[in-house]
Amino acid sequence: MQNTLKNLRADKGLSQQALGDLLDVSRQSVNAIETGRYDPSLPLAFKIARLFDCAIEDIFKDEAHTDA
Amino acid sequence: MSPKLARMRYMKLFIPSMVLYVVGIFLASTELILNILPKGAIYGLVVIPAIGVFGWIYAQMRFVRETDEFIRKVQIEAILYGVCALMCVATVWGLLEFYTNVPKLPIFFALPGFYLFYGLAGAYLGWKNKAICSML
16 A cells, blocks of 8 residues: 655654654554555554544555556 | 553563573573472472563563554564474474484473574564564
8 A cells, every 4th residue: 555654754854763653653663654565554544644634545545446 | 552661561571581481491400409309399490481481471472462563463473483483393393203213302492493483583574574573
């Protein structure tokens, strides 16, 4: 699943560690989500969306749905 | 709970448990001590390292429960790789023991064997996921 987390984080001037601290997850988790190696659970996706004040669909793009 | 706090709680239980295990193994394998102890006490002595093992595996279970979801996924994969490798070796070696003259492998080595495979899997998964496997 593609996502815009890296850009959103950069816009806020946050490091991966700082974002991880805000989300209560490790820096490794932020890195894995940003690089698309890990898709977060729904509760974490909601938490990310709330933090950046936008909808989940604005951050995470379902590649299969987009291609159809 | 934050992953940092989960890791701190893990280390707080893991370190004393590991010390207990090492001390227990040392005592249970020192002939001088085994020679002076009555037979009944030896049964008690060999339980000491098992208490250490229980402590650190409980710490590991708690860490997996309390850490974040990505680290949990990496940990569970590493544990499964470790169990899988150990079971494969046990199956092959067990059958060889039945039908050939290979030496009997003491069951004591199951635990260090598991942690060897788990450690290798954790290092591989950490490298693959660019995530330090926090348990190692």
